[in-house]
Amino acid sequence: MYKFLSHEPLANKSCHHNHEEHSHEHHHSHADARSVDKKILKISLLMTFSMMLVQFIYSILSNSLALLSDTLHMFSDVFALALSFLAIIAVEKWQDHQKTFGYFRLEVLVAFINALTIILSALFIIYEAIEKFINPKEIDAKTMIIVAILGFLVNGVNALMMFKGANLENVNMKSAFLHMMSDLLGSLAVIIGGIVVYFSGIVYIDTILAIVLSILLLRWAIILLKQSTNVLLESSPVDIEKVKQVLLLNPSVDEVVDLHITQITNKMLVASMHLKVKVCDLKEFEKLSQDLSHKLLHEFEIGHITIQPIRSENEI
Structure with a gap:
């Protein structure tokens, strides 16, 4: 008698045709989704980078530590969006015969890095919030509110684009979306804090909101980190x-x-x-x-x- 060694699943002509048809449609579905994701990421990257520069300038002019913290958080978003965009470009364009699955894993690696940057950003916000609570500083609340509202609108448009059009089942796009949501919440906290400061002079509400929102961000980021780690460890x-x-x-x-x-x-x-x-x-x-x-x-x-x-x- 005999023993088989190894064998890739074969099919008769009819089944093979159906499988090819399914694979062809599956491939085009992924390609179309990545094309949409790439377009959304490009627009979001340009808008976020522009808003980051505006926020940085006015955070210095207004002496708002909360606005500066949100600007640094936005910088991590620019970094994350750029990595996500490059990951899709790599999957589409880069060819390497040694990498038999292409650069698909790069998307997961980017999601892992993005999750880490969210965690670091959240921890930084908590640290700055505690520092501000101990040593409160006088700020230009009016400028703080106006710039934060503008940032909120930009982040809101970006988050809405991703929610409506992007493939959020993809961990790479999901991580980019989480970055947008984290910035959206950060801008909201700055707006609320600015309003309270403007009308009452109490700066502590801004600190408390920053800590609460950062804890929520940590929870989301840890989930994403766990998902991407499981893929990288081939669970x-x-x-x-x-x-x-x-x-x-x-x-x-x-x-x-x-x-x-x-x-x-x-x-x-x-x-x-x-x-x-x-x-x-x-x-x-x-x-x-x-x-x-x-x-x-x-x-x-x-x-x-x-x-x-x-x-x-x-x-x-």
């Missing part, structure tokens, strides 16, 4: 045991000897498995691989599957 995005159960439901599969599932980027799952199978020849195995590939694609969205079969010992 399985789906329940391994459930996948094994589905494989064993096929009467031709005796045992799942080994199973690895990883996520390259958003909606791009890869699985490799070592199965003991009850098949007599290559034709039967081709049919089995088609069935398993179809099942895993539709139940778990695993689109790239490699099966290494070993003939079951009880099969004569």
Whole structure:
């Protein structure tokens, strides 16, 4: 008797055509989504950079530490948006035969870096808020309010564009959106703080709001950091045991000897498995691989599957 070595799932002509058609549509869907994401990021980057310069100038002129903190936070957003934009360019344009999955993982790496910058920005805001609470300074509240409102509008437009048009299931775009939301909330805190200072002279409400909003940002950023870390560490995005159960439901599969599932980027799952199978020849195995590939694609969205079969010992 014989033992199979390794085999990529094959299909008959009809099934192969359907799979190609699905892959073709899937590819164009991803390409279209990235094209929209790239356009949104470009507009957001230009608007955020311009607003950052305006806020920096007027934070110095108004002597507003809160506005300066928001400006530094916006600087981290400019950095994050630039990285997100470059990640999409890399996926679309850069070619390297050694990188068999292209630069898709760069999107996840950028999301990881973005999450870290959000965390650092939030911690910096908390530090500055405590410092301001201990040593309050007189500020030009009117200028602070006007500039913060302008920043709020710019961040609001950017966040709305991303929410309506971007693919927020993509961790790269999700991280960029979180940056916009964090800046939106930061601008809101500065507006409220400025209004309170203008009418009452009490500066502490601005400090309290900054701390509360920063804690919320930390929570969001930690979730994003966990998601991107899991992808980079190649943790399985789906329940391994459930996948094994589905494989064993096929009467031709005796045992799942080994199973690895990883996520390259958003909606791009890869699985490799070592199965003991009850098949007599290559034709039967081709049919089995088609069935398993179809099942895993539709139940778990695993689109790239490699099966290494070993003939079951009880099969004569």
